[in-house]
Amino acid sequence: MYEIRKEGVETKPLSLYYVNMEDFPIDDQTFTLYRTLIDKVSGIHFSSGNRVVFESKLKEILRNRKMLPMEYYRCLLSDPEEVKLFLDALTTNLTSFFRNRSNWESLQHEIIPDLMKSVGKSREIRIWSAGCSTGEEAYTLAMVFDRTLLPGYTYKIIACDISLKSLHTAAEGWYPFEKAEKDVPSGFLEEYFDREEKGYRVKPQIKEHIVFNYHNLMNPMHSGYFDLIVCRNVLIYFDKESFFKVIRQFYNDSLPHSYLILGHSETLFNLNTGFHLKKGRYGCYYVKEGI
Ligand SMILES: C[S@@+](CC[C@H](N)C(=O)[O-])C[C@H]1O[C@@H](n2cnc3c(N)ncnc32)[C@H](O)[C@@H]1O
Numbered sequence: 001m002y003e004i005r006k007e008g009v010e011t012k013p014l015s016l017y018y019v020n021m022e023d024f025p026i027d028d029q030t031f032t033l034y035r036t037l038i039d040k041v042s043g044i045h046f047s048s049g050n051r052v053v054f055e056s057k058l059k060e061i062l063r064n065r066k067m068l069p070m071e072y073y074r075c076l077l078s079d080p081e082e083v084k085l086f087l088d089a090l091t092t093n094l095t096s097f098f099r100n101r102s103n104w105e106s107l108q109h110e111i112i113p114d115l116m117k118s119v120g121k122s123r124e125i126r127i128w129s130a131g132c133s134t135g136e137e138a139y140t141l142a143m144v145f146d147r148t149l150l151p152g153y154t155y156k157i158i159a160c161d162i163s164l165k166s167l168h169t170a171a172e173g174w175y176p177f178e179k180a181e182k183d184v185p186s187g188f189l190e191e192y193f194d195r196e197e198k199g200y201r202v203k204p205q206i207k208e209h210i211v212f213n214y215h216n217l218m219n220p221m222h223s224g225y226f227d228l229i230v231c232r233n234v235l236i237y238f239d240k241e242s243f244f245k246v247i248r249q250f251y252n253d254s255l256p257h258s259y260l261i262l263g264h265s266e267t268l269f270n271l272n273t274g275f276h277l278k279k280g281r282y283g284c285y286y287v288k289e290g291i
Contacts, residue, residue, distance in 0.1 A: 026055050030069045034058065037076060042087050042162060043218050043235075043242030057090055084164060084214075091163045092237065095133040097140050097175075097183035100232065102283035103261055104144055110280045111259050112148045115227050118257040125155040128226045128253070130217060131234030132159035135170025135210075136183070141230060142206045143192050158222075160215035171212045173202035217246045226254045232263035247273050251288065260286040 026034075034054070035046050046054040062072055076083050098104055119125050125145070129138040138159035145155045161167050180189060180200040193200035215221065217234070229250050235243050250260055251274045260275050262268070268275055268286060275286035 026058065026069050030073070031055075033073055034069075037073070038087075038090065039239055039242065041083055041218065042090075042216065043238040043246065044087075044090065045237065045239035045242070054090070061086065061089055084162070088163045088165055091161075091166075093133040093161075093163055093166045095136045095233075097136045097180065098185070099137065099140075099183075100264055103230075103232070103285070104140065105282035106280045106285055107141075107144050107261070108148050109282065111228065111261075111285065112145065115257075115259070116150060116153050119153075119227055121152045121154075123154075125149075125153065125228070126226050127155060127157045127228045127230065128221070129157055129159040130229060130231035130250075132161050132166075132170060132212070133163065134166045135159065135173065135212065136175075137230065137232065138170065138210050138212070139173070139192075139202050139206060142209050143188050145209070146192070146206065147188075155209060157210045158213060159210055160213045160217075160221075162214065162216050164214065167212050167214060173207055175199050175201075217249070218242065220249055221253045223252055224255060226258055228259045228261070229254055230261045232261060232266070234263070235266050236263060244271075244273075247271075247275070251275065254288055256288055258288045260288070262286065 031051060031054070038044055038046060058069070058072075062069065065072060065075075067075065076086055115125050127141055127145070129141060132138045138157050141157055142155075145157075149155065159170065161170070174196070176199040180193060184193070184200075189200065192203050192206050194203055217231075231246075231250070235246060238246065247268065254260070262285075268277065274289050276289060278285055278287050
């Protein structure tokens with residue numbers, strides 16, 4: 001247990017004192033240590049510009065744990081489970097149903113019709129929602145596939161994140177009225193959700209197509225498996241090296257005819273990745289070389 005030592009004052013374990021974190025500023029060296037660790041384990045990069053955001057999140061954790069910055073840092077080095085909780089607290093999980101409408105138009109009118117041709121009816125179309133947060137993206141994918149696929153075609157979605165809290169909400173599939181009514185078009189709401197006392201629950205017919213998993217994008221997934229990877233508003237938080245690493249893995253994890261959809265602020269422009277930009281009628285997305 002960490003101890004505060006003051007000359008002439010009896011020493012007590014830290015937890016016995018009231019600890020005001022403002023008395024323990026996170027100095028440059030400590031910030032660099034944390035930043036390097038976070039980068040390494042998750043790809044998420046905290047620039048000096050968002051140091052204030054990082055510090056306020058870290059201080060809250062330290063307050064709850066009653067630990068000092070370096071004490072907690074050492075704890076992270078020795079405890080992978082604590083690293084998971086730490087990352088959960090640091091991630092930005094903002095999301096919504098049908099976020100970035102043009103993606104869904106492209107999916108419905110261009111990508112799904114093409115996947116029906118290339119994959120056929122002999123197996124499920126395999127989709128990966130990478131960085132799915134609280135599930136809205138994966139459920140939107142499922143609704144659009146359900147609406148668009150012709151009889152005889154099927155699909156499966158693997159949805160992953162490193163935020164355990166978000167994955168819990170995702171797997172629950174329950175959303176308050178305001179959230180669902182604001183973002184889900186009424187026809188979809190009626191067809192794919194059950195109305196409950198305080199919100200809407202995704203119907204089992206949609207849920208059964210999705211598996212929610214804890215998976216860190218810094219680790220390999222499923223070589224040569226996916227027909228479509230959707231990773232939006234995730235890599236924007238990554239450093240350049242991790243960004244490339246993940247894109248290389250996406251290339252490896254996808255099949256030759258596959259598609260990749262990134263967020264509106266994420267681009268592979270001028271990068272040699274093996275994916276090329278397709279300017280569709282509704283917006284842009286990527287196709288693996290060879291299409
Ligand atoms: C801003 S949300 C985007 C959610 C959704 N894709 C969308 O566009 O609405 C970013 C998500 O990426 C997740 N994330 C960040 N780093 C990750 C990593 N290394 N592996 C898996 N998920 C990660 C975060 O936990 C967060 O839920």
